[in-house]
Amino acid sequence: MGFLLNVIEKSAVDDHPLANLTHCVNRNQKHLSCSACMDICPKGVYDKTQKTAPDWNACQNCDLCVTACATRCIAPSPTNAKRHLLLAQKQGEIVISCRRSEKKEGHLEECLAQLPWEFMAYLALGGRLTLNVKACQSCPHEDCRELLSDQIQKLRRFLGAEKWEKHVCLAQEEEAAAMQTDVDRRAFFKSLAHGGKKTTALVISEATGSKIDAMVYRRMLARRVKEIAAQDQACSFTMTLPWIEKTCYGCGICALLCPNRALEVDEEKEGRRTVYITPQKCTGCGVCKAVCRDGCIEELCAAKLPHLDKLILAKVESKSCEGCGRAMPVNKEDGMCIICRQKKKGKAK
Ligand code: SF4
């Protein structure tokens, strides 16, 4: 444990979240804008004009911005990361309450909205997670209630109805949950007991080799999912991913502007391209949908996945523009991409 505390303390000098704004939705494109961190922050740390750096002196270290960030580009503060990674080493039943709760059971958080859904999923899949949400109903902080409700929805969608029932309990459902007989759960805990510890240790050593980043909970979750999949091949998890239409010709703009580099486009041979996605990295931010010039990503859809590693999203056909060689749709008879066509029109005028 000493090792753990030391390495985490080395990860940042000051105790506040660390924003890596190179992954911010607003950084490289203007089609979609995000202000989630500015809207949720109770202390006005983030400059709404986005011209100056965050004012960390005002920060109260609540980590609400970490949970709210659409692209997971804000890493938890060292103190919060330390508390969470210590909690992640526990197996079996984990109860989390907020400090406003009458019964302060289990692990205490200032606000339950400090818990990103990926971290809750990691804990839940290690046994059973009980969230004591009774105090939330009368909480005056509407933003926090909304944020928590959004994270719980994402958690529920990811796990699916069966695993949700088995692994998560919201406090008001406590009685019903206690009545569930759980013969399989014991076997499940036992099978995970070794792998779970190994996962946390691996992720911690990986994350603290340089610093704790905002993807740390996602990496932990991806490893846990892999362990579960190794034992139960029929197991699946649901994530919201872009749906690529047949009209896609693999220009790669979405991959270039995806804040998390979740998409890749490979040209395997002339006229044939493959679009890959790594669900572990995709936060469902919608930038890819917003930047596709040809509207080839109409929707982000729920996809059932056996793991969160790289997979093929689409195989598409394209041809090369006669002017610049860029990929273009196969059905354009003039053989020119939209940019070259516009240039040609401009010259003709
Ligand atoms: S931790 Fe809380 S106070 Fe600090 S920047 Fe984030 S939301 Fe604002």
Ligand code: SF4
């Ligand atoms: S929440 Fe994240 S993506 Fe959105 S503006 Fe803040 S840093 Fe950028």
Ligand code: SF4
């Ligand atoms: S693939 Fe699309 S939705 Fe997923 S993180 Fe990248 S831009 Fe966002």
